[in-house]
Amino acid sequence: MPVSVKNSQVVYDALKELGVGLISALPETWLVHLIRMADDDPDMILVRLAKEEEGVGVSMGAHLAGVKSAMLMQNHGFLASINGIVSGAQLFRIPLLMLISHRGHMGEADPWQTEGGMLTEHVLEALRIPFDHLDHPDTARHKIGEAQTLAHASDRPTALLLCRDLMWEAA
Numbered sequence: 001m002p003v004s005v006k007n008s009q010v011v012y013d014a015l016k017e018l019g020v021g022l023i024s025a026l027p028e029t030w031l032v033h034l035i036r037m038a039d040d041d042p043d044m045i046l047v048r049l050a051k052e053e054e055g056v057g058v059s060m061g062a063h064l065a066g067v068k069s070a071m072l073m074q075n076h077g078f079l080a081s082i083n084g085i086v087s088g089a090q091l092f093r094i095p096l097l098m099l100i101s102h103r104g105h106m107g108e109a110d111p112w113q114t115e116g117g118m119l120t121e122h123v124l125e126a127l128r129i130p131f132d133h134l135d136h137p138d139t140a141r142h143k144i145g146e147a148q149t150l151a152h153a154s155d156r157p158t159a160l161l162l163c164r165d166l167m168w169e170a171a
Contacts, residue, residue, distance in 0.1 A: 023069065024059065
C-alpha cells in the first residue's frame with residue numbers, strides 16, 4: 001500500500017502553518033513524503049540524522065535559538081531516543097514535538113515493526129509524555145496545534161502517533 005502524498009501534505013502544511021521552521025528526520029517509509037516536502041521547501045530547515053536521538057539535541061538547540069521544530073521518527077527511533085528525551089528535553093524542560101510513525105499494529109505486515117509498535121504507547125505513558133493519534137486528515141491540523149501548544153505551555157515533550165489510516169492511501 002503506498003504512502004499518501006495528499007495526507008502527508010496535510011500534515012506538512014499544518015506544521016508550516018504552526019510556525020515549525022526546522023524538521024529533523026531519518027529516512028522511513030511512512031515519512032518519505034514529509035521528508036521530501038521539507039527538503040524541497042526553501043523556508044524549512046531539514047536536518048538529516050544519523051540516529052534519532054540526535055534529533056532531541058537538534059530540537060533543543062532550535063528551541064534555545066527561538067525556532068519551532070518537529071522530530072519525525074518511527075516507533076523504533078522513538079525507543080532509541082529515550083536517553084536524549086529523558087536526560088535532555090525532560091530534564092531541562094524543553095518543548096519537543098515528536099511525530100512518530102505508529103507501526104506494528106493491526107494490519108502490520110512487517111514482523112520487524114511489531115515489537116516496537118506494541119511498546120510505544122506504554123513507553124510514552126511510562127515517561128509521562130502526552131500523546132494522541134493522528135488518524136484522519138480532517139483532524140490533523142487541530143491535533144498538531146494542540147500538541148505543539150501543550151509542548152510549549154508545559155516545556156515538555158509531546159507525541160503524535162501517525163496512524164496507518166492517515167499515512168496510507170485509501171484502498
